[in-house]
Amino acid sequence: DTEVTQTPKHLVMGMTNKKSLKCEQHMGHRAMYWYKQKAKKPPELMFVYSYEKLSINESVPSRFSPECPNSSLLNLHLHALQPEDSALYLCASSQVLMGQGAETQYFGPGTRLLVL
Amino acid sequence: AQKITQTQPGMFVQEKEAVTLDCTYDTSDPSYGLFWYKQPSSGEMIFLIYQGSYDQQNATEGRYSLNFQKARKSANLVISASQLGDSAMYFCAMRYTDKLIFGTGTRLQVFP
Numbered sequence: 001d002t003e004v005t006q007t008p009k010h011l012v013m014g015m016t017n018k019k020s021l022k023c024e025q026h027m028g029h030r031a032m033y034w035y036k037q038k039a040k041k042p043p044e045l046m047f048v049y050s051y052e053k054l055s056i057n058e059s060v061p062s063r064f065s066p067e068c069p070n071s072s073l074l075n076l077h078l079h080a081l082q083p084e085d086s087a088l089y090l091c092a093s094s095q096v097l098m099g100q101g102a103e104t105q106y107f108g109p110g111t112r113l114l115v116l
Numbered sequence: 117a118q119k120i121t122q123t124q125p126g127m128f129v130q131e132k133e134a135v136t137l138d139c140t141y142d143t144s145d146p147s148y149g150l151f152w153y154k155q156p157s158s159g160e161m162i163f164l165i166y167q168g169s170y171d172q173q174n175a176t177e178g179r180y181s182l183n184f185q186k187a188r189k190s191a192n193l194v195i196s197a198s199q200l201g202d203s204a205m206y207f208c209a210m211r212y213t214d215k216l217i218f219g220t221g222t223r224l225q226v227f228p
Contacts, residue, residue: 098213098216104163106163110159
């Protein structure tokens with residue numbers, strides 16, 4: 001089973017709202033990722049967690065705040081977003097960090113976010 | 117610098133025919149991995165196939181095969197016997213250190 005789930009599927013929020021995106025996997029993977037994808041573009045890496053510790057932050061604005069409460073769960077907290085943050089947010093997981101062995105990333109279905 | 121190039125923005129193929137999607141890469145690292153993902157309009161990125169830089173044989177997964185030419189730094193995806201459900205965006209990606217670098221993608225449309 002290579003399933004990564006994400007909720008919600010769609011989210012509309014105002015610029016003053018606070019919301020959270022949730023990602024879950026039960027494959028025993030120890031690396032989890034957040035990507036942002038604009039229309040007709042490839043995904044862009046935002047954050048990487050390895051063994052529940054933040055490993056990579058790709059200079060993402062502080063209005064995006066990741067959290068990894070346990071090895072199966074990854075959250076992305078959103079606050080004071082801008083309309084240009086509207087995008088598809090994809091979560092992925094891999095057995096371990098890339099470059100350390102089994103490295104295929106499996107993606108969830110994504111959350112389509114619209115910021116008004 | 118590490119780079120993935122997909123030169124075909126769009127491709128058309130008739131159902132049941134084979135199609136090749138091109139991907140070239142540039143890296144100075146002797147250890148790397150190459151991936152292909154499919155993204156239907158629903159948004160999910162579906163893993164298709166993987167090739168490691170030290171793998172001697174070309175990877176195959178069902179109707180998907182990867183034509184790996186190391187000296188030419190190319191990793192083309194071959195889809196045999198195309199189906200209507202293969203219509204999607206296809207991304208080539210390369211592992212560089214602990215990250216995935218994606219190409220710009222090729223939109224494949226399969227027609228009856």
